[in-house]
Amino acid sequence: MAIACKAAFTGKGKAIAAGREARPLPCLHCPVKAFNVCKPLEYDRQKELFEIGVQQTWRQRQSLFRAGDPLGAVFKIISGIVAVSERLADGRRQILDFFLPGEVCGFLQTDGKYSFDGEAITDVKTCSFDRRRFDSFAASHHDVAEAVKTALEEKLQQVSHHMAAVGQLTSTERVAHFLCKLSITYSEHEMQTRPLLLPMKRTDIADYLGLRLETVSRAFSKLKSRGILEFEDDEIVIHDPTRLAHLSGL
Amino acid sequence: MAIACKAAFTGKGKAIAAGREARPLPCLHCPVKAFNVCKPLEYDRQKELFEIGVQQTWRQRQSLFRAGDPLGAVFKIISGIVAVSERLADGRRQILDFFLPGEVCGFLQTDGKYSFDGEAITDVKTCSFDRRRFDSFAASHHDVAEAVKTALEEKLQQVSHHMAAVGQLTSTERVAHFLCKLSITYSEHEMQTRPLLLPMKRTDIADYLGLRLETVSRAFSKLKSRGILEFEDDEIVIHDPTRLAHLSGL
């Protein structure tokens, strides 16, 4: 499973069915989640849902949607990671959330336009839904509507917690916090956590944490020098999860 | 109307009906909003809703709910302001949002407990709902469920924008941004904006913006010295809204 998940990230490798059937559905390669992280839908309902969407692929750094663009699809991620961000006029960028396989992004709108930017951090596969059809599907299926609502609540909560981190923690605490959270999120998505895959670049992490990439790099070095973690290519081995968690103010 | 709203904040003064009838409903004193900021419910539905709640009053600095407490009511604010915040183990506090009259707070949960702290910034009146009854009311009334969903989306969006501010703006920009947003929010709630009432203390603003109260104070002084704004008791006169907006990165 862990290997399958790494494949889902990089976009390479063969898809593996994780459901109750041999024949995989578009979004069942890796974590089987309904809308976002929570409340998995029944397999059959999930199947119905995918039948109203189309599959799309995106290259790393490609934009799925831009803030201000007239509304298009909502995207359920099959593999890869999408960063949803807000960009200021002068170019400063705040990444609000990383969306993992199984989650849906691109649903927030302000009078008919996308509210935020969505960019592929890795190569990405999506199941893309016409917004109207998605909404009416949700409206006519109570369990889907429920899943959507729960997902919204979860997201609101996640973003809130993240804001506390950005607003209150020091740079090293923020990086530690980021790694802890990432590890937790991975395990919720039934993905490998040891070693921990770090698919995003330093810039992305910095823009997510409200820091400069140099500061993030220094924080990593500091954690490394304290023997808390170690690097292996684009993966991280966390030697001392307890100390890491303690550092992150949790 | 403006005066009525100021009364709604301070908790003093007489309630004024703003609806289609003379006899005011609990939450109709000031801004007539359904769940949060958006999608006002029809008057009759609103009335039904209030009949399943009870009215409560809270003194300034009193806690409505605490993170980790077993779940109790959800609170629709009639008058006053509630700050919802997250507190770290060492006492650091991040205020996530200020809830104004008409909005509902205390709905986010993590396995049966409140997720965040809710504290009365001013004296507060609420219409408090038993969570189960509120949910089942929403479940059986499609318009209410719709309002709840829209409100969740709006909140998610608000918090996201705020995170971009906290993560990317400088101290002065943050304070300017805060004032701009506050002014906009007030006008959405049909409350007076000139002069702008500032019911929260410097500490609260600081904890909201991820700054120290001294830094907030200095930012105010800087804006004042540049002739952009001026103080009058606990109110602010904004002389140059354009420059303020420009400073806030909007």
Next chain:
DNA sequence: CGTTGGGTTGAGCTTGTTCAACCACCGTGG
């Protein structure tokens, strides 16, 4: 009239930013 709470301001310090150099890796084209 002293106390308390909220706000402002100053001086020095800490943290994180800026700017720059440098390295490792990788794919490309001569």
Next chain:
DNA sequence: CCACGGTGGTTGAACAAGCTCAACCCAACG
């Protein structure tokens, strides 16, 4: 095959933004 440039990452030195600590002011209140 190697030279080359481009990307992503690390590290250092100087600087600036914001924090800490402290003094001080003012209004409200017992």
